[in-house]
Amino acid sequence: MNLVIDIGNSRVKLFLFKNDKITFRSICNHNKLINTLQTLPFKEEIINVISSTVSTNYDDIIEINFKDSNYFVLSNKNLKLPFQNKYKTLNSLGQDRLALVSSAVFNYPNSNTLIIDIGTCITYDFVDCKNVYYGGAISPGIKLRYSSLNEYTSNLPLLEFKAIDTLIGTNTEDSIHSGIYNGVVAEINDHIEKLCSNYTDLNVVITGGSSKFLLNRIKNAIFADQDFLAIGLNYIINYNENP
DSSP: OEEEEEEOSSEEEEEEEETTEEEEEEEEEGGGHHHHHHTOTTGGGOOEEEEEESSOOOHHHHHHHTTTSEEEETTOTTOOOSSEEOOSOGGGSOHHHHHHHHHHHHHSTTSOEEEEEESSEEEEEEEOTTSEEEEEEEEEOHHHHHHHHHHTSSSOOOOOOOOOSOSOOSSHHHHHHHHHHHHHHHHHHHHHHHHHTTOTTOEEEEESTTGGGGTTTSTTOEEOOTTHHHHHHHHHHHHHHOO
16 A cells, blocks of 8 residues: 655645555645644555655654655655656756656656646646656746735735636726736646647646636646646656566
8 A cells, every 4th residue: 555645835635545546535734744644544554655745844754654664755866757857957846746747647658748737836847758758837826926916016905716707807806816817827828829839749737726716718628636646646656666
């Protein structure tokens, strides 16, 4: 059994995989992680553990709690990845992006695939049909755009996301909603269109916590479930056990 841990900015997701199927999942806040690790079901059956983090590093805590399991560390240079990594600054490449690309290779083998993760940031990652990863792009996510407008201006309010079906806001709040929502949609569609001009057989996979807000607004896209990253982490374990 494999334990996969996805450490986000505000929450931690834990998954148990058996024969590539998720048999258990849990979500907790960072301050509850230790207790969650100690009370996991089937703990004695966990053979392999892997984690991905975009915030706090809990490697020491995880290793202590699973000292009898194999712990796969994404920052380990000897760890094998299921793709050729052409990114020039490997030390700064996010662990979540490694997991997402691995999931794309697993789910769409030998395909040109663009993975768009819409969370705190919007990340774009491209892997080609030869399983070569080149990199992508990073831009502010939806919530980050709202908070930055409020934080760096004197008079604009902090708003919660609202899907809006018009380009022209007739008041300040709707103007902000229109600018952010339509701006994100236009950015993503433009990125897809430009990449499709070079790769006509491109798969576009959209995932992440905010992806649900953009259903039916993104062209030619596959909206993956929220387990997409975890599946990639599980695949990295299997790839290192059976390369």
